[in-house]
Amino acid sequence: MKSVTLKDVAKAAGVSYATVSRALSGSNQIGKDTRERIVRLCDEMGYTGNYVARSMVRKKTDLIGLVVPAIENEFMSQLAYYAEMSARSRGYNIMLCDSEPDLRQEEKVVKLLLGRMVDGILIVPQSPATYEKLGSYLDQIPMVFLSENLRDQPQSYVSVDNSRGTYLGMEHLYSLGHRNILYFGRRDSTTHQLRAEGYLQACRKFGLEPRFCNSDFPRSSIENGYHLARELFSKPVDYTAIFASTDSNALGIMKAADEIGLRIPEDISLIGFDDIPSAALPRIDLTTIQQPKKGMAVQAVEMLLDKIENGTQGYIHQILLPALVQRGTCRQVR
């Protein structure tokens, strides 16, 4: 278990350990043949280097903290995937922290990351309140918010144009002849407010009557969508399409509709938001608005690394564009 250190290698090579360090760090302050000899020796001796000691003196860990609410969630795991890839290609590793189940945990996790000396934090906030909670840490460490739109807060974040997304979907439904479209879902967080705004804009533009079915669940899941939809469908269905604020909700609606024999898309059209992998599954085949997950993750990492490496001070709000993904749950109204 005893690992080999710089000193061991130095002794074996008959040089000082500073020389070994230089040989490995790619410094130009060293002779070519000496370097080669040392590098070879390190290999043979199985020297791996000690990142902790290194971090100690360089005050840099090449580690970035990724804080997400529930990695098991499809959307989060995709973000994590792309963030990890992109960070690794730049020489950084990811420390994964789940911020479940509540805001207190989220704050705890951020505090912990501070002590761990990660170089920066990438965080998918649980709610707008996160921002308040984290206010005091913001100047202690580079931080980039991901996915949630923080509106005009003076902090960097990358998000998607949520209202435009809903608008795109509405446009699509309108072009299919739908004139009575129900908006289904949460309206609490900024993200969801914006999505609802896009809906309202579209209604105004196309001269439609806005109709809402509000969820007050703090998290949108299939189950929550299902229960709300059961309730919804117990009343007369006098609309031809439903815009679900998330794919999860859409799946819940689909389940409820299937159960009561309401056919999608024959009887009613359905469109979601997010484009989680499940939406592309056979039989599900959900028409939806795509969040550019890879782009978001990559951009957020770029932003964070820019702050870390160049000490960039100001902040950027990067809003990516969503896209309509046409699948099988929307149909021309008869």
Next chain:
Amino acid sequence: MKSVTLKDVAKAAGVSYATVSRALSGSNQIGKDTRERIVRLCDEMGYTGNYVARSMVRKKTDLIGLVVPAIENEFMSQLAYYAEMSARSRGYNIMLCDSEPDLRQEEKVVKLLLGRMVDGILIVPQSPATYEKLGSYLDQIPMVFLSENLRDQPQSYVSVDNSRGTYLGMEHLYSLGHRNILYFGRRDSTTHQLRAEGYLQACRKFGLEPRFCNSDFPRSSIENGYHLARELFSKPVDYTAIFASTDSNALGIMKAADEIGLRIPEDISLIGFDDIPSAALPRIDLTTIQQPKKGMAVQAVEMLLDKIENGTQGYIHQILLPALVQRGTCRQVR
């Protein structure tokens, strides 16, 4: 950005920094009132502690490396989720490393973790070959393998009884009257060999004729399953049920069947393996064999922490039991 150190606090408190350290570490070598005073002061000054320095002297990082092939994969992200929860409850953090795309990367990642001084490694190996590759590192750091069955290798792992899983499924199909069951999928890795073995055992027991449709794709995905199934269905369908070696494959089969108008479960029964979240989705509703993901992750973490904290030397092969999850894709044969 300058963070406050032990020394700063010590100066402010008028004590030596050893005293501050003791006040925080819960040592009993310190007076009650002094401790309280110092703890309060740390709070006020915003002292977070420096985990790197701490790790340096304690030779312990309270960090465990989690190596998975592609976290975006549903199964992996669930494992990661439970592993993170369970590790955190024991005071450890997770360093997430994707071992994509090949074995070389996997080895690179493990090497990197060694240098990072994680206390242990939890790894979901890409293939049995991983074990060979990693042989030389095994005695340098506690390591536990997860999910893949390494048979009788002298290393700790937690896996699921794969052959029993298939057997359970076969039993179910048999009880529904199926006498002609096709096994569909990979047979390369140990895991998949064992699943196929369970199939063969059941065939022997029930007096059935084994029939295979082999995939030589190195990874089972919906797409791969779909393409293979298209090919399969171009020939006459003279079996009443398909046992897919993974849920992903089953979903591919489902897609292909839907396309050619082969009805599931009316015309043919389908059963998968893994119980990924997608299997429970409305419309999919796949009957499958469940891997106890939470149990696996939790056990693996326990095992690893036991090695780390108690220096437990030997190795354990823990094989958990799978369970049949009855949903809607299997039906009594007419």
Next chain:
DNA sequence: TGAAGAAACGTAAACGTTTGCAGGCCCTTT
């Protein structure tokens, strides 16, 4: 009252690196 022992706190070494500074050698130049 005095000595022994415990409790509280300070001192300093150690962990394994990186890096500024200084010194030594050799080569070039005048």
Next chain:
DNA sequence: AAAGGGCCTGCAAACGTTTACGTTTCTTCA
């Protein structure tokens, strides 16, 4: 041949903790 200048390499400090050991003060009991 002497001086100057590069190129290598070594020395030692520094990073922020923990902890063994030593010292001082306080308690306690004979």
